Structures are given as structure tokens and as C-alpha cells.
Amino acid sequence: MERIEPQNVKGFRDLLPRYAYKKNEIISVIRRVYESYGFLPVETPGLEYLEILLGEYGEENTKQIFKFKSPEEQDVALRFDLTVPLARIVAQYNDLPKPFKRYQVGSVWRADKPDPGRFREFTQFDIDVVGTSSQLAETEVISAVVKALQEIGVGEFVVNVNSRRVLNAVVAYSGIPADRAKDVFRVLDKLNKIGIQNIELELTKGRFDSSGDFIPGLGLTGSSVKKIRDYLALPKGERKKVLAEITALLGEESCSDLKSLDNFLDVLGLGNGVVSFDPTIARGLDYYTGPVFEVNLKNKLQFGSVAGGGRYDNLVKRFTNADLPAVGFSIGVDRLLAAIGDEAENVNFTDVVVTIMERNKLDEYLKIANELRTAGVRTDLYLGEEKGLRKQLQYADKVNARFAVIVGSNEFEKGVITVKDLKVGECAGKDASEHEEWLKKSREIQKELPRKDFVKEIKKLLELK
Amino acid sequence: MERIEPQNVKGFRDLLPRYAYKKNEIISVIRRVYESYGFLPVETPGLEYLEILLGEYGEENTKQIFKFKSPEEQDVALRFDLTVPLARIVAQYNDLPKPFKRYQVGSVWRADKPDPGRFREFTQFDIDVVGTSSQLAETEVISAVVKALQEIGVGEFVVNVNSRRVLNAVVAYSGIPADRAKDVFRVLDKLNKIGIQNIELELTKGRFDSSGDFIPGLGLTGSSVKKIRDYLALPKGERKKVLAEITALLGEESCSDLKSLDNFLDVLGLGNGVVSFDPTIARGLDYYTGPVFEVNLKNKLQFGSVAGGGRYDNLVKRFTNADLPAVGFSIGVDRLLAAIGDEAENVNFTDVVVTIMERNKLDEYLKIANELRTAGVRTDLYLGEEKGLRKQLQYADKVNARFAVIVGSNEFEKGVITVKDLKVGECAGKDASEHEEWLKKSREIQKELPRKDFVKEIKKLLELK
Numbered sequence: 001m002e003r004i005e006p007q008n009v010k011g012f013r014d015l016l017p018r019y020a021y022k023k024n025e026i027i028s029v030i031r032r033v034y035e036s037y038g039f040l041p042v043e044t045p046g047l048e049y050l051e052i053l054l055g056e057y058g059e060e061n062t063k064q065i066f067k068f069k070s071p072e073e074q075d076v077a078l079r080f081d082l083t084v085p086l087a088r089i090v091a092q093y094n095d096l097p098k099p100f101k102r103y104q105v106g107s108v109w110r111a112d113k114p115d116p117g118r119f120r121e122f123t124q125f126d127i128d129v130v131g132t133s134s135q136l137a138e139t140e141v142i143s144a145v146v147k148a149l150q151e152i153g154v155g156e157f158v159v160n161v162n163s164r165r166v167l168n169a170v171v172a173y174s175g176i177p178a179d180r181a182k183d184v185f186r187v188l189d190k191l192n193k194i195g196i197q198n199i200e201l202e203l204t205k206g207r208f209d210s211s212g213d214f215i216p217g218l219g220l221t222g223s224s225v226k227k228i229r230d231y232l233a234l235p236k237g238e239r240k241k242v243l244a245e246i247t248a249l250l251g252e253e254s255c256s257d258l259k260s261l262d263n264f265l266d267v268l269g270l271g272n273g274v275v276s277f278d279p280t281i282a283r284g285l286d287y288y289t290g291p292v293f294e295v296n297l298k299n300k301l302q303f304g305s306v307a308g309g310g311r312y313d314n315l316v317k318r319f320t321n322a323d324l325p326a327v328g329f330s331i332g333v334d335r336l337l338a339a340i341g342d343e344a345e346n347v348n349f350t351d352v353v354v355t356i357m358e359r360n361k362l363d364e365y366l367k368i369a370n371e372l373r374t375a376g377v378r379t380d381l382y383l384g385e386e387k388g389l390r391k392q393l394q395y396a397d398k399v400n401a402r403f404a405v406i407v408g409s410n411e412f413e414k415g416v417i418t419v420k421d422l423k424v425g426e427c428a429g430k431d432a433s434e435h436e437e438w439l440k441k442s443r444e445i446q447k448e449l450p451r452k453d454f455v456k457e458i459k460k461l462l463e464l465k
Numbered sequence: 466m467e468r469i470e471p472q473n474v475k476g477f478r479d480l481l482p483r484y485a486y487k488k489n490e491i492i493s494v495i496r497r498v499y500e501s502y503g504f505l506p507v508e509t510p511g512l513e514y515l516e517i518l519l520g521e522y523g524e525e526n527t528k529q530i531f532k533f534k535s536p537e538e539q540d541v542a543l544r545f546d547l548t549v550p551l552a553r554i555v556a557q558y559n560d561l562p563k564p565f566k567r568y569q570v571g572s573v574w575r576a577d578k579p580d581p582g583r584f585r586e587f588t589q590f591d592i593d594v595v596g597t598s599s600q601l602a603e604t605e606v607i608s609a610v611v612k613a614l615q616e617i618g619v620g621e622f623v624v625n626v627n628s629r630r631v632l633n634a635v636v637a638y639s640g641i642p643a644d645r646a647k648d649v650f651r652v653l654d655k656l657n658k659i660g661i662q663n664i665e666l667e668l669t670k671g672r673f674d675s676s677g678d679f680i681p682g683l684g685l686t687g688s689s690v691k692k693i694r695d696y697l698a699l700p701k702g703e704r705k706k707v708l709a710e711i712t713a714l715l716g717e718e719s720c721s722d723l724k725s726l727d728n729f730l731d732v733l734g735l736g737n738g739v740v741s742f743d744p745t746i747a748r749g750l751d752y753y754t755g756p757v758f759e760v761n762l763k764n765k766l767q768f769g770s771v772a773g774g775g776r777y778d779n780l781v782k783r784f785t786n787a788d789l790p791a792v793g794f795s796i797g798v799d800r801l802l803a804a805i806g807d808e809a810e811n812v813n814f815t816d817v818v819v820t821i822m823e824r825n826k827l828d829e830y831l832k833i834a835n836e837l838r839t840a841g842v843r844t845d846l847y848l849g850e851e852k853g854l855r856k857q858l859q860y861a862d863k864v865n866a867r868f869a870v871i872v873g874s875n876e877f878e879k880g881v882i883t884v885k886d887l888k889v890g891e892c893a894g895k896d897a898s899e900h901e902e903w904l905k906k907s908r909e910i911q912k913e914l915p916r917k918d919f920v921k922e923i924k925k926l927l928e929l930k
Contacts, residue, residue: 017505038845040482068533380503
């Protein structure tokens with residue numbers, strides 16, 4: 001038989017157990033929080049008709065779609081976000097609740113140039129509210145995302161908020177025609193990545209990027225760029241202060257939506273430390289029409305924003321005459337996983353590995369494993385062909401088990417079960433009492449339990465109820 | 466703007482909230498059970514290189530793959546099961562535990578002819594053990610699937626088991642060359658769908674199927690077919706009886722693996738009612754080499770098998786020299802969902818909808834919703850623009866909420882909150898005491914709670930701790 005090289009398609013990757021487990025945990029927490037806010041789940045297919053996905057998106061994005069033919073020779077493509085499928089759904093089904101608060105988690109695919117840490121398939125976890133203009137909706141999605149990130153335990157983070165209304169006012173104030181606005185926003189969105197100097201080059205004559213490609217400039221005048229620069233230099237952070245500055249520069253009308261949002265955030269006790277206003281936030285997608293948000297982890301800025309969203313009042317109009325203003329927030333689950341990935345090293349997916357010492361007593365080991373499982377202990381029965389204990393304990397270590405159960409001829413005779421603690425390790429504590437505690441534990445590293453009571457004892461050791 | 470028709474690609478579908486919610490529940494239960502057995506999660510991409518997916522599969526299956534080009538112009542395809550990606554993984558990564566017990570849940574895609582109830586994207590939930598020949602592995606996957614289906618509550622079901630070793634012995638016994646065996650198994654796999662007459666036609670001269678297509682026959686002789694027919698007529702069900710009959714017809718060697726499996730199933734107390742031996746089970750996939758299994762729901766046979774699997778000792782050899790015998794079991798989550806779908810009608814995803822009676826007091830409603838959520842009550846705040854109560858209660862009904870919270874000017878004045886029970890409905894009971902109970906409930910359909918204690922009271926009504 002010809003051997004085939006086992007490898008991933010360029011730009012794709014696998015998640016092995018520790019990371020896959022941690023990712024499941026993250027997704028479960030987000031799901032629970034979003035359900036507690038009354039968001040309802042939907043699922044849509046990975047494939048959509050190409051014409052569904054094209055349209056409002058910028059030219060750059062349409063190039064990033066994986067396109068192919070259906071068996072009926074129609075143009076289809078892999079979805080590249082969960083927002084367009086949602087817009088399709090609310091137009092397609094008449095009997096959805098209105099407003100429709102939905103959550104969806106799933107893979108999206110982009111035929112990007114792959115970079116280290118940037119993959120062509122990744123998981124988004126989205127919430128959206130479709131069918132209301134009220135800034136209560138922005139408040140709901142922001143508050144739900146804040147709660148989810150807190151419950152996951154991502155460390156310190158901040159939701160940075162701005163509004164396309166403000167940005168449109170800046171474009172007008174800078175003497176730039178309204179039909180160039182989206183081009184300007186796409187450039188501004190790169191501010192954190194490329195810095196103000198490069199932004200100014202992209203707004204004017206263009207520049208060469210790090211891989212030597214020429215990025216053509218927008219050809220704006222110096223006086224326009226100066227006004228944009230003044231705007232970008234506004235203070236950020238404290239919401240009421242930012243509102244005052246924007247009002248002073250661009251007039252009250254430009255931040256009416258942010259003002260309403262600020263009030264609701266106050267009601268919920270969400271302070272400036274958690275939700276800030278930041279005039280430099282633009283977001284790259286063309287379809288935003290109102291407030292835009294992104295989340296950064298304060299101590300892990302290098303991972304970029306781990307969540308983003310905003311109001312998009314016109315997207316659904318592509319599919320229906322109904323007026324369905326909408327707002328959404330998307331968590332980049334894989335980016336979040338990468339940012340808090342160290343924790344994956346410590347995930348504990350198995351409580352006990354039952355080793356096999358006497359191959360002619362397999363029935364007994366099966367019973368032992370079964371009793372543990374019935375009692376709610378996550379139990380792995382060693383299924384391999386290694387006969388020695390050392391190799392089997394290496395296996396237990398690989399699956400990150402807390403305890404090994406060992407029953408040899410000696411134990412069978414005495415009617416006992418030996419339990420070995422696989423996680424005592426080094427003494428982590430610094431003072432004498434901690435050392436004493438550790439010594440006590442390490443003496444208990446291996447203990448004999450009576451066969452008939454061992455399940456109860458192991459549950460005690462695991463601190464299970 | 467040109468309107469685009471909102472529709473799914475032919476053969477694809479959406480899951481709206483009730484079904485998506487129920488599906489999540491099913492997946493959570495399976496995940497918990499599989500983790501309790503020590504299976505570890507992995508995730509693999511939707512796309513694989515085409516050459517990874519081709520090979521061992523039958524000709525029919527290769528036609529069912531969604532194929533296209535990567536941005537690098539390489540041949541890629543959407544995975545059409547989770548088993549081949551697993552075979553790739555165990556060959557690709559050296560430091561996995563061995564044996565490797567993994568679970569994976571995800572979409573697979575097949576470019577089949579779509580039928581009612583048969584879709585081109587569906588979710589599989591797989592467990593596999595790679596790296597052992599021991600029938601303990603079969604026992605583990607069968608026992609885990611049984612536990613998962615019991616915990617989901619699918620009603621009565623049976624795992625039907627046979628072995629490719631038995632089927633190979635039948636092929637030899639019937640005087641059919643070994644290299645035709647896989648063709649024979651693919652025909653036998655259709656027995657439940659098309660019946661013995663059509664099976665015999667497909668084994669001999671061929672037949673026209675219901676859509677008028679000619680299915681060429683295998684051209685077997687009458688005496689071969691007679692022997693197969695005799696075999697298929699063996700009793701099924703009681704394991705020890707089936708073993709005796711097979712042994713009598715085909716010799717002891719043919720069912721050595723089933724014998725060992727039967728013993729382990731006895732140890733776990735899994736009786737004939739839950740795991741039966743059935744000589745007619747063949748499974749369609751070419752790669753099976755030992756025991757094969759499928760699960761049928763006793764009262765819902767029309768949904769076909771909701772899970773299937775078996776031993777495949779040679780699949781990994783396509784990718785590595787290492788000898789990695791394997792066994793797996795796959796649950797068809799969507800088929801299971803369809804079979805128990807009526808239950809989705811009753812899923813209760815939201816506890817309380819907070820209606821909005823006074824638009825100038827939005828802050829108050831936001832506070833009310835926030836207090837409920839903080840206390841763990843799944844709370845939806847009405848975000849729409851309808852001012853009337855009736856429309857808002859219709860919304861609450863759409864999201865299947867248990868209670869509506871109503872606070873109008875009257876309630877604000879009195880410092881109370883009105884809670885309306887949305888689920889009392891008709892009297893379901895038949896006798897007088899049940900009717901009395903219902904009358905009592907329906908009197909309580911709407912009650913006033915003091916503003917400051919309302920959260921505690923609502924939790925009591927919901928029977929939350």
C-alpha cells in the first residue's frame with residue numbers, strides 16, 4: 001500500500017486534547033451566560049450560495065472566500081462569518097421571535113494568506129439582536145460579553161467602544177466626500193497594528209508594507225489628514241470625558257447613540273475600567289452603521305482584539321424589504337484560547353486510570369472501572385498491551401490523570417486496591433507549615449484502600465460529593 | 466439595492482432555536498458520558514487534502530466528496546467522516562497517549578443526492594480507541610454509547626453486533642472469492658432497507674431501483690446465494706445462542722472476537738435486550754475488519770440506525786508503518802435529533818421575559834433584568850419597539866418563556882412587580898384532585914410580588930435553588 005503523508009492543508013491545524021478540552025470549557029461558559037441573557041441558539045450550514053455571501057463586503061473580503069461548485073454546478077462557498085447567515089435566516093423565516101436574539105457558535109473559513117497564529121478556519125461565538133434600534137440592544141450584547149469573559153476568567157480586559165456616527169462626522173469635518181468614508185475606516189482600523197505614521201501614508205500617497213507590497217494611498221489632502229490626526233489625538237477611556245470632547249469637536253448629534261449607551265452602562269454598574277470610549281476604534285467591516293466595539297486583554301495586547309462587533313442596520317435589507325436594524329458581538333474563540341492557552345496545560349480531563357496488572361483478570365478491572373464510572377468518577381481503563389506498571393503509569397501521565405488504581409496479585413489476595421497519587425509533585429509552598437502539609441501528602445502518595453469501600457474513598461480524595 | 470433570495474444551498478438546512486437547543490443538550494450529555502469513560506477530545510479542520518480522504522473508501526463514496534482547490538491550487542475536500550482525520554492524526558503526532566481514546570463531534574459533508582430527511586451536512590459524534598486489538602476496546606465503546614443513549618433518554622434501543630470475521634467466513638463458505646467480499650458486504654448492508662428479494666437480485670443479475678436506475682448485480686451463482694440466504698436466516702438476538710449457531714455453521718474461529726466481547730458485556734451486566742448479536746448486520750464501509758455495530762431505536766425503526774461503528778485494524782496503515790489497530794463508534798446526532806424531535810417542542814430555554822410598559826423608565830427594567838440574571842434566572846429583556854402588553858406577551862410565548870414580568874405605572878407606584886405564568890395552559894389531569902391542583906395554579910396565574918423580594922419569589926416559582 002502506498003503511504004500517504006499525514007499533514008494538514010496549508011493554513012489549517014488540529015486541536016489536540018488539552019486545547020480541545022479547554023476550548024470546550026470556554027464555549028460551555030459562553031453558552032451558559034448567553035442563555036442566561038435570553039439569547040437563543042441557531043445552527044446554519046458551513047456552505048452558502050456565493051451570492052448570499054457577496055455584496056456588502058469590501059472587495060478585500062470577497063477574495064478571501066473558499067468558493068466551489070455544488071453537485072448541481074451552482075456557485076457555493078464556505079461561510080466566512082456568522083453574521084451574513086443570520087441576516088439570511090431572519091429574512092427567510094417568518095415566525096422567529098421579533099426582535100430576534102440569537103447566539104451561534106461555529107467554524108468560519110477565510111482563504112487568507114496564512115501567518116503564524118493566523119489560521120484559515122477558526123471558531124466564532126456570536127450574539128446578535130435583530131429588529132431593534134434601541135441602544136438597550138447594544139447594552140445587552142456588551143453586558144453579556146463582559147459577563148462571559150469574566151466567567152471564563154480571561155484576566156483584565158476592556159471593551160473599547162466608538163461609533164460610526166462619530167466617524168462619519170469626522171469624515172465630513174475633514175472635508176472628505178461621504179462615499180470615501182468606508183475606505184477611510186478600513187485604514188483607521190489598522191491603527192493599532194501599523195501606527196499613526198503608516199496610517200497617514202495610507203490616507204495619502206500609499207506605502208510599502210513589511211513584505212514589500214505597495215499599498216496604494218487614498219490620496220487625501222494634507223488638511224483632511226491633519227483633521228483626522230486631531231480627532232485621533234482626542235483622549236480615550238473615561239466615557240463622559242470622551243463624550244464631551246467629541247461633542248466639542250463634532251457636535252452633539254454625532255454621539256447621541258454613545259450617550260444613550262453610556263447611560264445604560266451606568267445603570268448596570270459597568271464602569272470606565274470595563275467599557276471605555278475610544279475615538280480610534282473603527283472596525284474594518286463595511287456594514288457597521290452605529291456603535292462599534294472591540295475587546296482587548298489588558299495584559300495580552302499582542303493577541304489583538306479577542307472580540308468585536310457593532311450595529312449594522314442595513315445588512316438584512318439585502319434579503320428582505322422588512323426593516324431589521326441589528327447589533328452583534330462576536331468572540332474569537334481560538335484567539336481567546338491562544339491568549340489564555342497556558343491554562344490548557346493544566347486541564348484535568350481524567351480522574352483515574354485503572355491499570356491492568358493481571359491479564360487473566362480483565363473482568364475484575366472492567367468491574368473496578370465500571371464501579372468508579374457509575375459513581376461519577378471520570379475513569380480511564382488502560383486498554384493497551386503493555387504489561388509493566390511503569391509504561392502504564394506513563395500512559396496515565398499522558399492523559400493527565402490524577403490517580404492510578406493498581407491491583408496486582410498481592411492486592412487481589414488481600415482484597416485491597418492501591419491508589420497512587422500522580423499529582424503531588426514538588427513542594428510548591430514556601431513556609432514550614434506548607435512544607436509540612438506537602439510532606440504529609442507525599443507520604444500518602446500511594447495508599448491501600450479496602451476493595452469494597454474504595455470508590456467512596458477515591459471520591460473523598462477527589463473531593464467529589 | 467438588488468434583493469437576494471434568502472435560501473439554503475440544495476441539500477442543506479438551518480436549525481432554528483428549539484432544535485438547535487435540543488441538539489446542544491444531546492451533545493452535552495454525550496460529551497459528559499464520554500469524558501467519564503476517559504475519552505479525550507480533539508478537533509480537526511473541515512478541510513483535508515483530497516488524497517488523505519481517498520483510498521480505502523469504496524468507489525461510491527469518493528463520488529460523494531465536496532472537492533475544490535485551495536488558494537495554493539492543491540486538491541482539497543470537505544471531510545466526510547471523522548474517522549479518516551483521526552487516522553491522519555494518530556500517524557501525524559508522536560506524543561499522543563497510546564492507546565489513544567479520543568472523542569470528536571463535528572460536521573461532515575457528503576455530496577449525496579439529497580432526500581427528504583437526508584442532508585448534505587450532518588453532525589457526527591465519534592469515539593474511537595486506536596492502538597489495541599483487545600476486545601476490551603469494543604466493550605468500552607459499546608458501553609459508552611449505551612450509557613450516552615440512556616442518559617439522553619432515547620427510549621428503548623438495541624445495539625446490534627456482528628463481525629467481519631464471521632462475514633468473511635460466510636463468503637468463504639459460500640464459495641465466493643475473498644476479493645469479492647467487500648462487494649458482498651456492501652449489498653448485505655442494504656438488507657433492512659430493500660429486503661431479501663432485492664438483496665438476492667443484487668447478488669446475482671442486478672435490479673432496477675425505485676427511481677428506475679439499474680443496479681448491476683455481482684453475478685454470484687445460485688449455490689453461493691443459497692448459502693448466504695441460509696446464513697442470513699440464522700436466529701438473531703440472544704448472544705450465546707447466535708454464537709452457538711454461527712459456530713455450528715462456520716466454525717469456532719469465525720466468532721472468537723464476538724465470544725470475547727460477549728464475556729465482557731456479561732461482566733458489565735449488558736444483557737441481550739441492550740446488546741444483541743445479529744448475523745445480518747454488515748455495515749457498508751470497506752475498512753472494517755472485526756466486530757461491527759449499529760444501533761436502532763426499537764419504536765422508531767423508520768429512522769434507520771442512529772449510530773454505527775466497528776473495528777478497523779488497517780486504516781491507519783495508509784499513513785504510517787506503525788501497527789495501530791482501532792475500533793470506533795459514531796452517533797448520528799442529527800438522526801437522533803430527528804427521532805426524538807418531538808421533545809424539542811417543549812424545550813424551555815428562557816425562564817422570564819421582562820416586558821417594558823413605561824418607555825421612559827428603561828433604566829428600571831434593565832435593573833430588574835440584571836437582578837434576575839445575577840441570581841441565575843435565565844432572563845430575556847424585551848428589546849423591541851412594541852408598546853402594548855399583548856404583543857410583548859406574544860413575544861414571550863415565541864421564546865417559550867415560563868413567566869413574564871410586568872411593571873406598569875401602577876406597579877411602580879405600589880412598589881410591586883407582577884409575574885404572569887405563561888405555562889399553566891389547559892388542565893392536563895383527569896381526576897378531581899388534579900383538577901383542583903390546576904384550579905389553584907390558574908388562580909395564581911398572575912400575582913404581585915414586592916419589588917424588593919421578587920427575585921427570591923421568582924426563583925421559588927421556578928423551583929431554582
